Amino acid sequence: MSVRATTVLTHVTASAPILLFIEENGACNTTYNQPPLLILERYEEEEHLNLVPLNRTKHPLCNYVLTNRWPIDQNWLYVDDEGLHTKSIDREDVSIAFMPVSQIQVELNLHCGSDLRMKRSLSTNGEQNWLGPYDYGANKWILTDSISYNARRTLVNLIVKDINDNSPIFVGLENEPIVVGYPESDIEGFVSPRFLVKVEATDADIGENAAIMYWSTDPRVVVSPNTGDVHVHNTATIEDNYRFTVNATDRRGSGNTGSIDVLVKLLSSEEIVVITVQNSFLDDEDQVLSALNAAVDYDIKMLCASVVTGNIEPTYKRQQSDDLGVSLRLFVYGIKSQEAIKVDRLTSDLSDSNIVTVNIASVLSLQDHLDKLQICPLPGRDTGLLVATIVLAGVVLIITLTVAVCFFLKRKKEHHYDQFSDRNSLASRNDSIKSSKSEILPKINLDELRKSEKKLQERLDAANGSSIAANDMLPVIIEEPSKMTDVAQTPKETLINISAPDPKAPIVIQSIDKLKDSGADSDDDDEFGEKNKVRRKSVVTFNENVEKIIHLEDGLDEESSEPDIEVYKF
Structure with missing residues (x-):
């Protein structure tokens, strides 16, 4: 037959075979039927009463006699008139802490009536010789061997369950702070440390209560949560005598915490x-x-x-x-x-x-x-370094030339664009010339102007003294000669006698038409058979005081008697 056991939380199942021997016993007493083996579980650091209670109704004159099996000198379990009890047990005690399953084993014998004293006295010496030094290790999990039948005897295995009552303790905590060295920045490239320091902590608890996670709140270091390797952050700088703290927390970071300080010395x-x-x-x-x-x-x-x-x-x-x-x-x-x-x-x-x-x-x-x-350098390494240097120099030269050529072409393109831009176009240049001419007044030739005035004055003096007046204004009247009929006839010159004019009044100038008549042949017929008008030229001379020119032209058309007037203001 076999016995199967399943854990409550993880539902892990295990089984163990049991071999049952049945022997004939003629003096079998069915009054006492104690179980051959009891396996109990209790948490540490607590007292537990009535682990194995004694039924006083069924056995009024009986009591339990306790014999230690493991540890031999344990005093946690005890018996009284009520049964088997236990005091507060420390699972981390050296006698049971090393066991995969910490447990205590005792033997209970039920003694009744008159055989109680005899049994006790006989069993006292026999127990020590029979038990001897118990060598734990033959059975790694449950302290048990083959059990012979005895109706009054029970083997009790008390498994002590662990509670998380211990914090992680760092190795070397007695020498806190831990002093470690780290190379200076100028030699860090030649001596690249595997890590800054490796810390290690232990926990007296077992199982999940002893699962440790390492960590630190210092921003300059990074700690491996499982191994405890402390590395310097790649963006951090460590100074001499820099100090920081590394922590260890059991239950994978949710339990008790221990800490240790680390002091860094920079090494040259x-x-x-x-x-x-x-x-x-x-x-x-x-x-x-x-x-x-x-x-x-x-x-x-x-x-x-x-x-x-x-x-x-x-x-x-x-x-x-x-x-x-x-x-x-x-x-x-x-x-x-x-x-x-x-x-x-x-x-x-x-x-x-x-x-x-x-x-x-x-x-x-x-x-x-x-x-x-x-x-003693390595030839291969130096050759590779030389080749890499030459290649890098060539790449830099090519990049430099490329940048220079691009810059030259860009400047040249901008220069040609400026020549053909709107700002430098012909129209813009003409506008600038016109604007400059309009702003700059032309220089007046005074000598030519005096000569013109002198000639005009001589002609005026030779005239018959006729004067022209028109309502305080002296308009400039340009009298055109009569229509010429003869080609050989010279145009007549009309002399204008002007009295002393008002300076504010406009100057009256009579033009002298020197156009020679071309005769009958001068009027050409157009394509419609009509006569073209004779083209005339008028020579007018005036000085800088002229403000207005009024051009009076006799109508060439005989049907119109009123002269045409054109006014030019300056």
Whole structure:
């Protein structure tokens, strides 16, 4: 037969086979029928009464006798006249904390009537010899073995259930704050730390109550919630003696919380040592660091590590004959009293130490290590760097030329566009010329003007003295000669006698028509058989005082007797 058990919350099911032996017993007493095995569960840190009550109605003269099975010296479970009880149990006690399922096992024997004293006295010495030292481990889950039949005996297994009554405790909390080193910015590219620090916390509880999540509220660091690795944020800058706090919370972040402070010391190249260990791999980091810390009186901590292949020339006489051609290179530093150890002391202490378990090939300062890399560079790397530099220079030159050509073409295009723009068009230029001419008054030739006035005055004096007046205004009357009929006839000149005019009145000028008549042939017939009018020219001379010209023209048409008038104002 088998027994199946299912948990209440997670519904996990397990089964165990049970083998039942039936033996004939002629003196079988059916009055006492105690169960052979009882498995009970109770929470820690609480008292629980009547775990196994004693039925006084059925057994009025009986009592339980308790025998410890595990732990042998436990005093949590006890019996009285009412049955089996338990005091407050600490599940984190060393006697049961290490067990996968923390439990206590006792044996209850029912003694009744007159056999009680005899049973007790006989069983006292026999129990110790029979039990002996109980070696836990034969059964990992339930403390039980084969149980022989006994109607008065019961084995009680009390499983102590855990409560979340413990907070996570960080390793190294007694030395708080934890001092760690971090390379300065100028050497961070050569020594890139795997992480700033790795913190670890433990919880005395079990199961879900011991599931720890790491975190921090500091904006400059990022903490891995599962591993406790603390990294510097990629946009943050760490100063010397920078301090921050890392927290650990059980129940996956919803339970109790513990914390620890971390102090950061910036490391220069004079405080970092490069150690090369032959025939070692990354899996050997912890072993190598433990050996180094055991050889000195301060803490040796690691920034980063890498595996290098090839033959490493050892600086010490210790060298294994079975060299694998693989070495572990560690970048380490030392901390004592919250201060970094100088490289001279580090190299001296590690060189003089007699570490048997670690085959140290070389111990160099970081500066010597970098100088060694510069003295013996890798050809492939330098060739690649040279090629990359040449390619980059060519790309920069091409970009520069392209930009220059584009700039030149753009300027040239803008220049041609300005020549043919609306602003520089012919009409705009003419408008500008006209505007400039209208603004600038022409220069008057006074000599020519005086000569014209003199000639005009002579002609006026020779006239017959006729004057022209018209209502205080002296209009300019231009008298045209009569229509010419003879080609050879010269036009007549009319002399105008002008009295002293009013300065404000307009000047009267009579034109002298010097147009020669072309005779009968001068009037040409148009295509409709009509006569074209004779074309005339008038010569007018005036000075700058002329404000208005009134042109009086006799009508050439005989039917019209009134002259035509044209007025020109200035």
